[in-house]
Each structure stands twice: as structure tokens, then as C-alpha cells.
Amino acid sequence: MWKVLKIQDDCEILGVMSDLLEVKGLKVQFGSSKDPVCAVDGVSFSVPDGSTFALVGESGCGKSVTALSLARLVPEPAGSYAAGSIMFNGENVLEMSNSRLRELRGREIAYVFQDPSTALNPVFRVGAQIMEAIQLHRKDVSARDETIRLMTLVGLPDPAERMKAYPHELSGGMQQRVMIAMALACSPKLLVADEPTTALDVTIQAQILELLSSLQKKLNMSVLLITHNLGLVADVAHTVNVMYAGRIVESGQVRDVLAAPAHPYTRGLLDAVPKLSGIDGSDVRLEGIDGFVPNPAELPPGCKFEPRCKYAQDKCREVEPELECRISNAEYRMEREGLVGSEGGSTTNVQQPTSSNQEEGRLVRCHYPLGGSDA
Amino acid sequence: MLKIKDLTVQFGGEGGKPVLRAVDGVTLEVGEGQSVGLVGESGCGKSSLANAVVRLVPVAGGQVSFDGNDVTRLSRKELKSFRTRVQMIFQDPLGSLNPRLSVGGCLSEVCRVHNPGIGKAAVDQRVAELLDMVGLESLYANRYPHEFSGGQRQRIGIARALAVSPTLVIADEPVSALDVSVQVQILNLMKDLQKKMNLSYLFIAHDLAVVRYMCERIYVMYLGKVVEESPAAELFVKPAHPYTEALLSAVPDVEKGLKNREVGSDRIVLGGDVPSATERIPGCPFHPRCHKVQEICREKVPPRKEVSEGRFSVCHFS
Numbered sequence: 050m051w052k053v054l055k056i057q058d059d060c061e062i063l064g065v066m067s068d069l070l071e072v073k074g075l076k077v078q079f080g081s082s083k084d085p086v087c088a089v090d091g092v093s094f095s096v097p098d099g100s101t102f103a104l105v106g107e108s109g110c111g112k113s114v115t116a117l118s119l120a121r122l123v124p125e126p127a128g129s130y131a132a133g134s135i136m137f138n139g140e141n142v143l144e145m146s147n148s149r150l151r152e153l154r155g156r157e158i159a160y161v162f163q164d165p166s167t168a169l170n171p172v173f174r175v176g177a178q179i180m181e182a183i184q185l186h187r188k189d190v191s192a193r194d195e196t197i198r199l200m201t202l203v204g205l206p207d208p209a210e211r212m213k214a215y216p217h218e219l220s221g222g223m224q225q226r227v228m229i230a231m232a233l234a235c236s237p238k239l240l241v242a243d244e245p246t247t248a249l250d251v252t253i254q255a256q257i258l259e260l261l262s263s264l265q266k267k268l269n270m271s272v273l274l275i276t277h278n279l280g281l282v283a284d285v286a287h288t289v290n291v292m293y294a295g296r297i298v299e300s301g302q303v304r305d306v307l308a309a310p311a312h313p314y315t316r317g318l319l320d321a322v323p324k325l326s327g328i329d330g331s332d333v334r335l336e337g338i339d340g341f342v343p344n345p346a347e348l349p350p351g352c353k354f355e356p357r358c359k360y361a362q363d364k365c366r367e368v369e370p371e372l373e374c375r376i377s378n379a380e381y382r383m384e385r386e387g388l389v390g391s392e393g394g395s396t397t398n399v400q401q402p403t404s405s406n407q408e409e410g411r412l413v414r415c416h417y418p419l420g421g422s423d424a
Numbered sequence: 425m426l427k428i429k430d431l432t433v434q435f436g437g438e439g440g441k442p443v444l445r446a447v448d449g450v451t452l453e454v455g456e457g458q459s460v461g462l463v464g465e466s467g468c469g470k471s472s473l474a475n476a477v478v479r480l481v482p483v484a485g486g487q488v489s490f491d492g493n494d495v496t497r498l499s500r501k502e503l504k505s506f507r508t509r510v511q512m513i514f515q516d517p518l519g520s521l522n523p524r525l526s527v528g529g530c531l532s533e534v535c536r537v538h539n540p541g542i543g544k545a546a547v548d549q550r551v552a553e554l555l556d557m558v559g560l561e562s563l564y565a566n567r568y569p570h571e572f573s574g575g576q577r578q579r580i581g582i583a584r585a586l587a588v589s590p591t592l593v594i595a596d597e598p599v600s601a602l603d604v605s606v607q608v609q610i611l612n613l614m615k616d617l618q619k620k621m622n623l624s625y626l627f628i629a630h631d632l633a634v635v636r637y638m639c640e641r642i643y644v645m646y647l648g649k650v651v652e653e654s655p656a657a658e659l660f661v662k663p664a665h666p667y668t669e670a671l672l673s674a675v676p677d678v679e680k681g682l683k684n685r686e687v688g689s690d691r692i693v694l695g696g697d698v699p700s701a702t703e704r705i706p707g708c709p710f711h712p713r714c715h716k717v718q719e720i721c722r723e724k725v726p727p728r729k730e731v732s733e734g735r736f737s738v739c740h741f742s
């Protein structure tokens with residue numbers, strides 16, 4: 050699929066990309082049809098083939114519901130898909146038959162979740178569990194050989210011996226490697242990793258992220274990485290979407306978004322990541338975001354972030370901003386190249402990229418984006 | 425005020441089971457109003473150390489003293505007063521809160537045990553005060569623990585620990601399970617309370633970046649032993665021990681991550697897991713995973729060296 054991406058007149062992007070996944074206007078509701086609660090409201094994004102794509106936001110903002118929707122895994126009828134489409138390789142997931150869905154879940158989209166200890170069956174040896182995942186999808190290989198190959202691929206030492214272990218005999222990091230091996234059993238085109246390292250030590254987290262990133266390249270699959278920590282995104286992801294209250298509030302290339310976040314929420318999430326350098330730690334108050342993620346049943350009328358936003362104005366209380374390109378490319382490029390100073394309290398000491406051979410669209414849902422020219 | 429000397433904590437050993445030395449000769453001090461960090465990977469013995477200090481697990485060797493009194497030899501009465509002066513906060517506050525008691529009920533129970541004979545009005549006032557202190561509205565008093573988010577529960581855990589007006593708070597991974605945004609709120613809260621009440625903290629974490637904001641002095645633990653001990657400011661500028669270096673390198677840092685994308689990663693990724701504490705590793709216990717390992721490390725146990733004033737590292741090459 051070759052195409053020209055057109056976002057708005059002043060930020061036209063000529064891109065050559067083929068999309069594996071394209072989500073448009075996705076809306077997922079829970080509760081009775083009379084009084085539905087919208088957990089995901091009008092989410093659109095696309096994942097190019099063979100890239101790592103991150104979805105970032107605080108607990109309860111709708112990341113997992115979005116991720117589960119991709120293979121139509123949100124429990125129905127408790128939840129329902131009220132609007133939108135999810136095109137996977139040109140096919141709408143929301144219109145697939147049950148048998149096609151089973152095929153999709155087994156062969157094309159695989160999931161890795163946060164807590165490996167609850168996802169593995171405690172009474173079976175891990176080797177048997179991986180073999181079962183293989184036999185489910187493939188008849189052409191010896192399940193045992195393939196298990197050993199996958200265990201080696203995910204960096205489990207001594208696979209022939211390790212196969213005999215029960216889950217509780219493995220550390221959390223090794224259990225997560227087993228989960229990844231099972232997910233890879235069907236050679237998926239898309240691997241959805243929903244907070245795959247949140248339950249792990251930082252050292253093991255670094256190992257798992259490195260593993261995911263190398264597997265993504267080696268197997269040329271796409272990875273959707275879900276996390277609440279923008280710090281994890283910096284190393285491994287190509288593009289990032291920031292989510293708040295069931296909506297995408299900012300998206301773009303990782304290096305652009307992290308170097309100069311345009312949405313106040315993204316700014317807050319970035320500030321909240323504990324830093325290793327800069328100000329001496331012990332005597333400062335940390336910057337972050339005050340308050341809590343609102344309950345989806347009690348969202349404010351205007352901008353959903355308004356009650357927690359330091360930059361809110363009257364307009365924000367009344368009119369909900371659209372997700373759009375608020376920084377024209379020309380200005381944005383000048384700013385990146387240091388030709389104009391950025392406004393709006395952008396205080397990162399991260400160096401701005403000085404050149405870029407691509408022109409990438411930045412989308413932001415805010416009336417007064419930071420560092421932009423419209424404020 | 426808290427002095428730990430050569431502390432050893434063991435598990436197993438009965439019925440022919442191998443002895444697991446979770447804490448192996450740790451010496452550590454927390455001064456008045458100080459906050460000290462204890463960092464290391466899962467299983468290195470951080471919780472065992474904390475639990476030994478508050479006598480939740482037995483001490484196998486060494487001394488723990490608090491304000492000059494040997495904690496292992498407290499009389500019943502002394503133990504009671506010790507427990508009001510030293511409090512713990514846990515990673516999962518839900519596990520330490522009674523699910524059938526409302527938050528107000530739980531806090532008033534603690535107040536009543538702490539001040540026998542206190543009147544109802546005084547208890548209610550104290551509960552409102554505690555909730556206010558941790559940034560929760562007093563109308564939350566009637567709700568039950570499961571009705572709160574992770575961050576709110578941690579605030580309740582803190583309120584409960586502070587109900588008895590302790591002087592030392594041992595916080596065992598208090599923010600590890602929280603979103604970064606909520607993590608910041610809790611760290612700020614703990615800092616504010618420390619100033620207001622002149623608290624001392626023993627702050628346990630596996631993420632060095634978190635400790636950086638909280639602590640003046642940091643102890644890095646590996647396999648039951650302290651491998652580096654340093655003022656926080658210096659440790660982050662230049663870690664002395666290779667293990668500390670690897671821990672620092674694992675922290676997900678935005679600036680570092682962006683740089684890695686441009687110039688390639690210089691991250692030290694620690695291979696493997698922490699070995700089991702029942703294994704006997706000859707030489708330096710860290711040598712199977714160390715990126716700076718040399719021949720001598722496999723044979724000889726490294727000495728504890730003072731690398732600069734008040735900084736110690738247990739490595740042949742520090």
C-alpha cells in the first residue's frame with residue numbers, strides 16, 4: 050500500500066509507508082446501552098509494517114481496552130464497539146467472522162501481558178506450554194525442536210533443561226521470556242506488549258526491552274508497546290501516541306515528541322520520569338501532574354485534561370479541542386533547527402535534532418500547544 | 425538512630441533444606457532526620473533486612489540497635505514503644521489494609537491502640553488530620569480500600585504508618601507498583617512529610633533514579649551483601665562498583681534513550697538473573713555477571729575499599 054498521507058493543508062506529509070494496522074475513530078463502551086460509559090472514544094492511529102509503536106498514558110486512560118480491541122478481545126456484551134474500524138492488513142477486524150477472528154488471534158496478532166505469573170499455568174511445565182502454543186498453529190514443525198529454537202531466540206539459557214521447569218521455578222524475567230516465546234510461536238505480524246515490564250526489576254526490564262527491540266528487527270514484525278513510562282519509549286519505539294481519558298492527545302515520531310512535547314499532558318508525563326542527570330535530586334520537589342485520571346463516566350465538558358492542566362484557559366472549559374496538526378511543518382522545522390526559540394516553558398535539556406530527512410506530522414489535541422505558534 | 429551491624433538473616437536449614445542466607449553481614453546506619461536508600465535487584469535481600477529490623481523475621485547474627493537499644497532484646501513493653509517509633513510502608517498497601525474496615529475505621533483503630541482512652545471526637549479529628557496530611561479529602565474516610573486507586577491506597581498506607589507518630593519509616597518499594605505520574609506525587613508527599621515531622625527514612629527500591637530524589641546516602645546490595653555505599657550525589661556522577669554502574673545503565677532515562685538512538689546504545693545490559701542465595705560463588709559474588717571481570721575475581725573475594733571519604737566499594741578494581 051503506497052500512499053500520500055494528508056493531515057491538514059499546512060502540514061502535508063509525503064510518506065511512503067505500508068500500514069499493517071489502521072485504526073479509525075474507534076469507540077468502545079461499557080455498561081448498559083442506555084447509559085454507556087465510553088472507555089475509548091474516537092481513537093485513530095496506524096502502525097506501519099515492521100516498526101515499534103508505543104501507546105503511553107496513565108492507568109485507566111484506555112490503553113488496554115484499545116490494545117484488546119485490535120483482536121476484538123474486549124469482553125462482549127459487557128463492552129461494545131460503538132463506532133470505528135480496525136483495518137488489519139486491509140481487513141476490518143470488527144467485521145470478521147468468528148472463525149476468521151480465531152485465525153487472526155492465533156496467527157497474526159499475539160499478546161504479552163504485564164504479569165507473567167498469572168498468565169502461565171502453574172501446574173504445567175513451561176516447555177509443555179510453549180509446545181502447546183506451537184501445535185495449535187503449526188503442524189509443519191517438530192514442536193519440541195521449535196520450542197528449543199524459540200527458547201533460544203528469547204534468550205532462555207539451557208533450553209532443553211529449562212523446558213522441564215514449572216513456572217514458579219523461574220524468575221519473573223524468565224517467565225516473561227517464556228510468555229514472549231509463546232507469543233512468537235505463531236510468527237505473528239503484530240506483537241502487542243501491554244506493560245510487559247511493569248512487574249519487573251529495572252535490570253530485567255532493560256533486558257526484555259532489548260529483546261523485544263531485537264526480535265522486532267530480526268523477525269520484521271510490528272510491535273505495539275504499551276507503557277505508562279515515557280522513559281521506556283525513548284530507546285526502542287519509532288512512533289508514539291499519548292492517550293488520555295480514552296483519546297489520543299498527541300502523536301508523532303518519538304524523538305520529536307520527547308524532545309519537544311506539544312501537549313501539556315505529554316509534558317507532565319515526561320517530567321514525571323525520574324531523571325539521572327540535571328538538578329541535584331535530594332532537595333527539589335519533582336514536577337509531574339497533580340490530580341487523578343478522571344472516571345470515564347464523569348468527564349469534564351471541554352478539554353478532558355482541563356482540571357489538571359497548568360495552561361488551561363476559559364476556552365478549554367467549554368470547547369473540546371480536536372486532534373490536529375497545530376504546528377505547521379515550516380515553523381516546526383525552523384524551531385527544531387534553532388531558528389526560532391520555543392515558548393511555553395519547554396525546559397528539556399535534550400538536544401533538539403538539527404536535521405531530519407523526513408517530514409513528520411505531529412498531531413496534538415490542545416487549544417494552546419506548548420512551543421507552538423498558535424498560543 | 426538505627427544502627428545495623430554485620431546483620432545476617434537466614435531461611436531454611438531445618439530438615440536438611442539448604443540454608444539460604446538472604447542477608448549476609450550487612451552494616452548500615454540511618455541518622456536522625458536522614459533518608460537512606462537501599463537498592464538492588466529482586467531477591468537480593470532488601471525486604472529481609474527491613475523485616476529483620478522490625479522483627480518480622482528472626483536475626484541470625486549481628487546487631488540491630490535503635491536509639492542505643494538492642495532491638496533483638498526488647499522487653500514486651502519496650503517492643504511496644506519500639507513499634508510506635510518505627511513504622512513500615514509496603515509496595516502493596518492493599519495487602520496491609522483490612523478490606524472489611526473503612527479507611528476511617530482502620531485509621532481510628534490504630535489511633536485508639538496507640539492512645540488508649542482517647543475520646544471519639546479526638547479520634548475523628550485525628551483521622552481527618554491524617555487524611556489531610558496525605559492529601560485525601562476527609563469524606564474518603566467512609567470508603568473501603570478496594571474503592572481507591574493504587575496511588576490513593578499508598579497515601580492511606582502512609583497515613584496509617586504516620587498515625588502513631590513514628591520517627592523512622594521503613595518504606596519497602598513504596599512506589600514500584602505505581603504509574604510514573606503517581607510515583608512523583610507520592611515521592612513529593614513523602615519528602616514534604618519528612619520535613620514537617622523530621623522523619624528518617626530507610627527507602628527501599630530497585631530503581632536508582634527514584635532513590636536519587638529521596639536519599640542522601642545510598643547502599644547498593646547484591647546477593648545479601650552491600651557492594652557499594654556512597655553519598656547519593658557522588659554515586660550518580662561516578663558509580664564506584666560495576667554493579668552500580670549496570671544498575672544505573674538500566675534506568676529508563678529519556679535523555680540517554682534519545683542519545684542512544686542517534687549514536688547507538690552504550691547500555692550495559694546485565695545478563696541473567698540474580699543467582700540463588702543458596703549457591704556458593706567463589707571469589708567475587710558478582711563475577712558471573714560482571715562486565716569488568718578479571719581472572720582474580722573468580723578466585724579471590726574482593727576487599728571493602730574506601731574509594732574516597734565516606735564511599736566504599738567491594739571490588740578488586742575500585
Ligand SMILES: Nc1ncnc2c1ncn2[C@@H]1O[C@H](COP(=O)(O)OP(=O)(O)OP(=O)(O)O)[C@@H](O)[C@H]1O
Pocket residue numbers: 079080088106107108109110111112113114115124127128277344345
Ligand atoms: N470489562 C470492563 N468493564 C467495565 N469497564 C472497563 C472494563 N475494562 C476496562 N474498563 C474501563 O475502561 C477504562 C480504561 O481501562 P484500561 O484497562 O484500558 O486502562 P489502561 O490505560 O490499560 O490502564 P492500566 O495502566 O491500569 O492498565 C477504565 O476506566 C476501566 O475502568
Ligand SMILES: Nc1ncnc2c1ncn2[C@@H]1O[C@H](COP(=O)(O)OP(=O)(O)OP(=O)(O)O)[C@@H](O)[C@H]1O
Pocket residue numbers: 435436444446464465466467468469470471472473630700701
Ligand atoms: N520467608 C522466607 N522463606 C524462605 N526464603 C525467603 C523468605 N523470604 C525471603 N526469602 C528468600 O530470601 C532472598 C531475599 O529475599 P528478599 O525478599 O529479602 O529480597 P528483596 O530484595 O526484597 O527482593 P524483591 O525486590 O523481590 O522484594 C530470596 O532468595 C528469597 O527467596
Ligand code: SF4
Pocket residue numbers: 312313314352353354355356358359360361362365370414415416417418
Ligand atoms: S486544551 Fe487547554 S486545558 Fe486542554 S491541554 Fe490544552 S491548554 Fe490544557
Ligand code: SF4
Pocket residue numbers: 665666667708709710711712714715716717718721726738739740741
Ligand atoms: S571484583 Fe571483579 S567481578 Fe567483582 S565487581 Fe569487581 S571487577 Fe567485577
Ligand SMILES: [Mg+2]
Pocket residue numbers: 112113114243
Ligand atoms: Mg492496562
Ligand SMILES: [Mg+2]
Pocket residue numbers: 470471472596
Ligand atoms: Mg522485597
